[in-house]
Amino acid sequence: MQDKTLYTVTIFSENTVGLLSQVTSVFTRRQLNIETLSVSPSALKGIHKFTITVFCDEEMIKKVVLQVDKRVDVLKSYYNTNDELIxxxxxxxxxxxxxxxxxxxxxxxxxxxxxxxxxxxxxxxxxxxxxxxxxxxxxxxxxxxxxxxxxxxxSGRVAITKSKIERLSDMLAELDKKYSEDK
Known part of the structure; x- marks a missing residue:
């Protein structure tokens, strides 16, 4: 696995039927093997969290995360390396x-x-x-x-970032602030 790093992809979404299939198809189309996969409710009410690990290079993981983000039911996805996670x-x-x-x-x-x-x-x-x-x-x-x-x-990996709150919380707060300013 030359020049390959284990990345952890975190995806936040609503609990929608068929989303897992849509997400895994992004990895399949890019010929990436999912090492581990875990799905559960997150700390944010009504939001589920997918945790997926995959070996690849940074250029590929950036493309995968962008593709996953394009899914209608995905709120946001991120990728991290081991040193950024617990x-x-x-x-x-x-x-x-x-x-x-x-x-x-x-x-x-x-x-x-x-x-x-x-x-x-x-x-x-x-x-x-x-x-x-x-x-x-x-x-x-x-x-x-x-x-x-x-x-x-x-089991699949369960992971949280070392930051104080979920990264999605920051994004939602920004959207809320922007929405309030636009009114």
């Missing part, structure tokens, strides 16, 4: 209980990775690890090598 992923690991209990120091493993046991029964143990991609991947690799992993899932 971000996390969540991973769940299902393990065999008998194999899990054979680990020399279960408590040490849990502490080392700052993981939590979500569920335990006679057949399986489910661990949860929240962190950056590499942190969740490191735990997966250690468990895979030592006892095997029955099931594994990792």
């Amino acid at each position: 971000h996390q992923e969540i991973a769940l690991y299902k393990l065999s209980t008998p194999d899990f209990l054979k680990i020399e120091s279960v408590e040490g493993l849990i502490r080392k990775y700052n993981a939590r046991i979500l569920d335990i029964n006679e057949n399986s143990v489910v661990l949860e690890k929240t962190g950056h991609y590499q942190e969740t991947q490191d735990l997966f690799e250690e468990l895979s090598k030592s006892i095997g992993v029955l099931q594994f899932i990792r």
Whole structure:
């Protein structure tokens, strides 16, 4: 991935049927593979937030964001690099209980990775690890090598900017001010 950076695209929109398809088609047309995708309500009432990660160069991400912004139901989209964000992923690991209990120091493993046991029964143990991609991947690799992993899932990235408020709030305040001045 020469000259490629992992960008996080944040898209603010109303919760409209079919918008996800429209947004992902922008990436598809530019032959960009979406690494992670997460959609949820934002801090602003009635506004949803898409968080998408993709590897590409800055010229390409600028074009993608401009294309996404042209969608009728998109209020605004932005892109950021990792150093401009606070971000996390969540991973769940299902393990065999008998194999899990054979680990020399279960408590040490849990502490080392700052993981939590979500569920335990006679057949399986489910661990949860929240962190950056590499942190969740490191735990997966250690468990895979030592006892095997029955099931594994990792969420898409969730991210917020390091700025005080959502960037969309600034844009909406400017629009409101302009609207008030025009009256």
